[in-house]
Structures are given as C-alpha cells and as structure tokens.
Amino acid sequence: MGNNKKRILYIGNILSKHGFTPTNIETLTPQLSEEFSVIKVSDKKNKILRLLDICKAIIFNKSKLDLILIDTYSTSAFKFAQIAGELCMRFNIPYIAILHGGNLPQKIEKANPKEKAFFTNAAALVAPSNFLYASFEKFGLKNLxxxxxxxxxxxxxxxxxxxxxxxxxxxxxxxQIYNPVMAVDVLKIITEKYPDATLTMTGPDKDGTEALVKARAAELNLQNSLIVTGKLSRSEWHKLAATKDIFINTTNVDNTPISVVEAMALGLPVVSTNVGGLPYLLSNNIDARLVDPEKPALMADAIIGLLNNPDQVQSLTQAALNKVKAFDWSVVKKQWSGLINDKAR
Incomplete structure (x- = not known):
C-alpha cells in the first residue's frame, strides 16, 4: 500500500469465523481498502478480550491514524463504541460512527451526557438508512x-x-424480534388455497426460535411444506432464491435489512411488515407490498394478490431493481471516498 493513502482503523464485530452472520465491517473493509489503508478490529468472541483488542489497536496506532470508523449498535456493544470514541477524543483522532439497529434512536433519547458526547463529537454520523437519518435528525445533530x-x-x-x-x-x-413463527402462520393460510405451497427459511438460530418455528409447523401439520436450511453462504442462498417466487419479511423491529435489498436485486417480489425503516426502504404497491406486523392474514392476502396478478409482480420487481441501483458499490464508493477524505486529519 502506498504511503500516501489515508490510514484508517475500522472497529466492529468480525465474528463470522465463530458462526455469526458477517457484519458491515467484513464487507466494507476490503472495499475501502481499494483506496485507503485500512486495519480492522476485533475478531475476539469474548467481549472483554474484544474490548481490550479495540483499546490496544487505538493506543498502539494513535500516531499513525488519520481516521477511525466505529460500527455503533444500540445493544451492550454500544459501550465498546463509547469507549473507543473517548479514546479518539483523548488522542485527537477524528472518528465516524456508523449507525446500526432500529433501536439506536431510543438509545440517544435516553443517553447520559457521556453517551451523548459520543454522537455529538463524532466527525460524522453515517446513517445507512433514511429511517435512521430521519430519526437522528430530530435530535438536532448536524453531523449526519x-x-x-x-x-x-x-x-x-x-x-x-x-x-x-x-x-x-x-x-x-x-x-423473536424477526418473528419467524409468523411465517409459518402465513404458510398455513396460503395452503388453504394452494395446498402445494412451500416455505423455505434460511438463517442461523440466535435464540432458540428455530425450534419454535418447527414446533408451530408440526402443530399446524405443515412439516412437509416447511424447509429450514440453517445458515447458508450468500452465494448458496442466492442460488436457492432462483427456485423461489416470493420473499417474505415478518419482522417486528428493523432498520434496513440487507436481505430485503438482496431479494429486490434478485427479482423476488417482496412482501414485508411495515415496521421501523422498512417503509423508508419500500414503497407499498410500487416496489413491494407492505402490511401491518403480527397480521399473518394480511400478509397472506398480499401474497395471494401477487400470485393472481403477474403483471403487478413485473411492475413491482422492475421498480425494486431500479431502486437498489443506488445501493451498488460503484455509487456508494464515491460517497465513502468523499466523506473519508473530508473528515480524515
């Protein structure tokens, strides 16, 4: 790497090797490395070791860094971001907080002065969704x-x-926050009109909810209609998606799920709950169908409507493809490049 490249430390959870879903840091780091010199931290599964790893990376590299990127979550991991931000302020290193999670607006609303300082002293707060941008804008933050x-x-x-x-x-x-059991209830309603209907569910089990899904399917006598694949690689689920016809998203809490964006790019018509950031991503009856959460009958009606109206499906999916073009790296790269060059010291 050339010596003239801006030197960046990216702080986040690099935990895919431990069986977790890859996060933003694992995708964005190699992309930013096309233009910048980027090191990333941390891949430690133990939280204490991860925090020590983060602090060590900042302290040991403080004189070499031009900028620090910090993935920022509303859960207990927020404490890691806050501590990293305090070290950045102590060593006069500019930092950018990348906001993740639909509950972050509630986090800042209830934040104590030290927590609020993390947001206000950041060189920039990057909102990856219009939902988070609009939610944070209400707090008068100027660095969004x-x-x-x-x-x-x-x-x-x-x-x-x-x-x-x-x-x-x-x-x-x-x-449970993604309400996978609702998907089985939707399937039950669909099978009343289409007995050959199937539901395929892909993803890692985070809290034991997969067992609840299978139990619900057994209760409704849907074992032969439900396929649970477990976690698949991106290429594996994309290949499987080519054999499917409608993508459903049953979540109760969300921001801008990348799986929905990917489904749109693959040509799958999307039927989703209208919670959190989803109405900021999807436009009802234009590029997707949106329904109220916890209402399997409404989602089933929307699905049946698409099955009966192939012309609308073509219209929705083409509009969805046009929308996700703004998410392509060729477009987003220019935004990141401009921001980093502007905020780095």
Whole structure:
C-alpha cells in the first residue's frame, strides 16, 4: 500500500469465523481498502478480550491514524463504541460512527451526557438508512450523513418471474424480534388455497426460535411444506432464491435489512411488515407490498394478490431493481471516498 493513502482503523464485530452472520465491517473493509489503508478490529468472541483488542489497536496506532470508523449498535456493544470514541477524543483522532439497529434512536433519547458526547463529537454520523437519518435528525445533530449499505449488483442475477408459484422464501436470523413463527402462520393460510405451497427459511438460530418455528409447523401439520436450511453462504442462498417466487419479511423491529435489498436485486417480489425503516426502504404497491406486523392474514392476502396478478409482480420487481441501483458499490464508493477524505486529519 502506498504511503500516501489515508490510514484508517475500522472497529466492529468480525465474528463470522465463530458462526455469526458477517457484519458491515467484513464487507466494507476490503472495499475501502481499494483506496485507503485500512486495519480492522476485533475478531475476539469474548467481549472483554474484544474490548481490550479495540483499546490496544487505538493506543498502539494513535500516531499513525488519520481516521477511525466505529460500527455503533444500540445493544451492550454500544459501550465498546463509547469507549473507543473517548479514546479518539483523548488522542485527537477524528472518528465516524456508523449507525446500526432500529433501536439506536431510543438509545440517544435516553443517553447520559457521556453517551451523548459520543454522537455529538463524532466527525460524522453515517446513517445507512433514511429511517435512521430521519430519526437522528430530530435530535438536532448536524453531523449526519446518509450512506446506504451496499451490494455489488453484478453478483446478483436478476430473474424476472412471469409464472409465480406459492414458493415462499424467508431469509433472516431466527430471533423473536424477526418473528419467524409468523411465517409459518402465513404458510398455513396460503395452503388453504394452494395446498402445494412451500416455505423455505434460511438463517442461523440466535435464540432458540428455530425450534419454535418447527414446533408451530408440526402443530399446524405443515412439516412437509416447511424447509429450514440453517445458515447458508450468500452465494448458496442466492442460488436457492432462483427456485423461489416470493420473499417474505415478518419482522417486528428493523432498520434496513440487507436481505430485503438482496431479494429486490434478485427479482423476488417482496412482501414485508411495515415496521421501523422498512417503509423508508419500500414503497407499498410500487416496489413491494407492505402490511401491518403480527397480521399473518394480511400478509397472506398480499401474497395471494401477487400470485393472481403477474403483471403487478413485473411492475413491482422492475421498480425494486431500479431502486437498489443506488445501493451498488460503484455509487456508494464515491460517497465513502468523499466523506473519508473530508473528515480524515
């Protein structure tokens, strides 16, 4: 790497080798490395070791760094971001907080002075969704920037579905906040009209909810209609998606799920709950169908409507493809490059 490159430390959770879903840091680091000199931290599964790893990386590299990027979550991991921010302020290193999670607005609303200082002293707060941008804008923050999470559209083969079948696809971590059990209830309603309907669910089990899904399927006598694949690589689930016809998203809490963006890029019509950032990402009856959460009957009606209206499906999926072009790395790269060059010391 040339010596003239801006030197960046990226702080986040690099835990895919421990079986966790890859996070933003694992995608964005190699992309930013095309232009900048980037080191990343931490891959320690133990939280105490991870925090020590983060602090060590800042302290040992403080004189070499031009900028620090910090993935910022609303959960207990926020403490890591706060401590990293305090070290940045102590050593006069500019930092950018990359906001993740639909609950972050509640976090700042209830934040104590030290926690608020993390947000106000950041060189920039990058909101990867219009939902988070609008939510943080209410607090009068002047350092907000919208840069969406990105995908490489060339890696997503778009398939135009002209003859839809009731083959539903759900891709997410099995966790109660994503309400995977609702997907089974939706399937039950669909099978009353389409007995051959299937539901395929892909993702790691985070809190034991996968067992609840299987139990619900057994209770409703849907064992032969439900396929649970477990965690798949991105290329594996994309290949499987080509055999499916409708993507469903049953979540109760969300920001801008990248799996929904990927489904749009693959040509799958999306039926989703209208919670959190999803109405900021999807436009009802324009590029997706949106329904109220915890209402399986409404989602089933929306799905049946698409099965009966292939012309609308073509319209929705083409509009969805046009929308996700703004998420392509060729577009997002310019936004990151401009921001980093502007904020680095």
């Amino acid at each position: 920037v919208y840069i969406p999470n990105n995908i490489d559209l060339s890696q997503y083969p778009f398939k135009q579905r002209t003859q839809l079948k009731p083959n539903l696809y759900w891709v997410r971590s099995f966790h």
